[in-house]
Amino acid sequence: MSPRRIRSTLAAALLLVLPLAACGDNQSAAPGAAAPPPPKVTVAKPSQKLVSDYDEYVGRFVAYDFVEVRARVSGYLDKIHFTDGQLVKAGDDLFTIDRRPFEASLDQAKAALEQAKANLAFAEADLKRGSNLVPGTSITQQTLDQRTQAKRVAQASVTAQEAAVRQAELDLQFTELKSPVSGRIGDRRVSIGNLVAGGTAGSTTLLATVATVNPIRFEFTMDEASYLRYLNAASKQAASAANRGMSLPVRLKLIDEDEFKHEGRIDFVDNVIDRSSGTIRGRAEFNNPDGKLTPGMFGRVQITTSPPAMALLVPDSAIATEQVRKFVYAVSPDGIANPKYVTLGPLVDGLRVIASGIDANDTLVVNGLLRVRPGIKVDAEQANATGDSKEAVVSTN
Secondary structure, three states: OOHHHHHHHHHHHHHHHHHHHHHHHHHHHHHHOOOOOOOEEEEEOOEEEEEEEEEEEEEEEEEOOEEEEEOOOOEEEEEEOOOOOOEEOOOOEEEEEOOHHHHHHHHHHHHHHHHHHHHHHHHHHHHHHHHHOOEOOOEOHHHHHHHHHHHHHHHHHHHHHHHHHHHHHHHHHHOEEEOOOOEEEOOOOOOOOOEEOOOOOOOOOEEEEEEOOOOEEEEEEEEHHHHHHHHHHOOOOOOOHHHHHOOOEEEEEOOOOOOOOEEEEEEEEOOOOOOOOOEEEEEEEEOOOOOOOOOOOEEEEEEEOOOOEEEEEEOHHHOEEEOOEEEEEEEOOOOEEEEEEEEEEEEEOOEEEEEEOOOOOOOEEEEOHHHOOOOOEOEEEEOOOOOOOOEEEEEOO
16 A cells, blocks of 8 residues: 555544544533432422211102192082192181082081980980889880880980081081191192092092191112111210111202202111112201202202311322322422322312321422422422311211
């Protein structure tokens, strides 16, 4: 190879070596570069609230008393004394059946009673005269016995006619149909002039219905496990609610309400558990002074199962998942984040109840959870309080 060519080859090699040397210098300088700043997170202490466990059930309202107004006597409807749907009081007049036939029947019964009384008076006088005679000479014993029998028959006739008068008076009273309870009456089922079929058996005419308004009852069904839990919760109470002590307080809301603002108590639990569904029927009673709660209306009821107790709550954003376990990051005073495994409770007012795993003095990461790794230092910024100490209730369903 010529010297000129050798020099060209060496120059090309030098051009290749110089960039590689520069790269090596840069790589050796990388370890001395500034470390990345710790991730910024938001931290807060758990909120503390008084929490009561409760269950929720859906049910319907039923009237305390519901009465079908039917006539006890037959006749033509003469008068109607109410407006459809109005509130009525016990004893108010509702319907009047034509009274004239029953007044005539009463007069006939009274006349028959007077006739029976006259017959009795004659029989008593006749027997008295016969008793003053000498038996066997002036009057035979047979005649005396006949007069005694006649007096007894006359007495029985008077008793029968007195019963007929009382029945006629009852029939006349039954022509005036009065409300048996106070409540709201429905619409009239029969118009004036129609024949009403009455009686105590067979097919009778339904005239109207009356449902009590205040108080009102709410019926629902509970499962067997909940029933046993309520029995345990009520074991320290005085016997009530069918002598099982289950007069637990309840709260209720309607379908258009956001809060459980109606307060009542359980007043009845059924005596059997349904075999097909494994549930038992319960009933609660509520005051209803304004009549808003209506029989047949749906509602949701809360049953408190434990006394209020202090609980710790955190936002759901503070909770992470590791396979099947839940944990939160607790930040130490020197800024190191470490996981704490927790047991979760229900959601209350947007916060999650922590049943176990943390205490009230822990400082927890509530925002920026994805930037945290176990054991790293974090740049913690204090958040606002996540709650206050007001009382809340939580569902165990």
